[in-house]
Amino acid sequence: MKVALVAESFLPHSNGVTNSLLRTIEHLTKRGDEALVITPEFRGARGPVRYGVATVTRVPAMGWPGYSDVRVSLTGVGRLSRILEDFQPDVVHLASPFMLGWTALKAAQDLDLPTVAIYQTEIPSYASRYNAGWSESILWNRVRNIHQRADLTLAPSTYTIRQLEQLGVERMRLWPRGVDAGRFHPSKRDPDLRAKYSPNGEVVVGYVGRLAAEKRVEDLARLADIPGISIVIVGDGPSREKLQALLPDAHFEGFRSGEELAREYASFDLFVHCGELETFCQTIQEALASGVPVVAPRRGGPIDLVDPGETGYLYTPGELDEMVASVRGLVEDDERRAAFSNAARVSVEGRTWDKVCESLIHHYEDAIADHRNRPQPLEPLPEDEEVTP
Secondary structure, three states, rough: OEEEEEEEOOEEEEEEEHHHHHHHHHHOOOOOOEEEEEEEEEEEOOOOEEOOEEEEEEEEEEEEEOOOEEEEEEHHHHHHHHHHHOOOEEEEEEEOOOOOOHHHHHHHHOOOEEEEEEOOOHHHHHHHHHOOHHHHHHHHHHHHHHHHHEEEEEOOOOOHHHHHHHOOOOEEOOOOOOOOOOOOOHHOOOOHHHHOOOOOOOOOEEEEOOOOOOOOHHHHHHHOOOOOOOEEEEOOOOOHHHHHOOOOOEEEOOOOOHHHHHHHHHHOEEEEEOOOOOOOOOHHHHHHHHOOOEEEEEOOHHHHHOOOOOOEEEOOOOHHHHHHHHHHHHOHHHHHHHHHHHHHHHHEEEEEEHHHHHHHHHHHHHHHHHHHHHHOOOOOOOOOOOOOO
């Protein structure tokens, strides 16, 4: 099979979209398939020209104002059509499509190519966090236009399935994410990190992820009045300086990956994620695999991942007193925290990337067959819609 993967972000930028793409390409490599990644250039960084069986083609882009890591493609339909026509894919995989994905969808439609769109980022809801609430309805219109016109949309959680259904999107299936339960494991608990974070037996409360407005990391400041805890923040982003001022006693460890990241997770006693716009939240799944109970908002992907009263707690979005009470309850009850830790690990066993990616292949095959058998093309994309930074 030949798969064209159109990605709004890719290496060297690391995020949930990139991670899913890497696992997908690794699976395609095992199968002996062919792949092409089309992605925006990343702040002048070269990045790899190949990953596994995938050749990487980068197109011109600019940074979104105020957040240069978010890349906005400047490439038109004509160039993408030529790239796709040269590669002749069996299917076009649109990874979290919005700007480049919108253009690629038009190009694929012009070339009569099957498309599978992966809904992964709740971009419209970011607008209010970046003082652009006026644009939210415009952005949701873009999401609807893309996913309603793809041959198949894959959503990562039951919440996002309902969310897209309310927009009128059809032809959807659930496609969650896998977790590397070998890498992320309780045995990776690091005595040196524990000595650093918990010199006097403190309960280590950790967060892993981007330090950006939509993640609401600032909400962790509400935990400051809980005695006997140590807050650890792993990640980087545009909010780091502000957060360091707000949380002067927290350990800011910067970006971590691979075995370093696995040791960080396993050295936590509790994982807290305050972001309310998570379509899945892979960091929660990695924490659970590491045997770490989770406290998170009752919205989006965490609803499927956290079993309240068994592997952690879910709190009402925006109700930070409820979040603090959940954290306090686990901090003060060593026995309950240990039970949750054991259940957390069990809850993710079997969620392998091999299974998840093999199901993706079946989704590709179904989208190809449906595209061929459809009696008439999907509705053409509107030519006059514009979303600009």
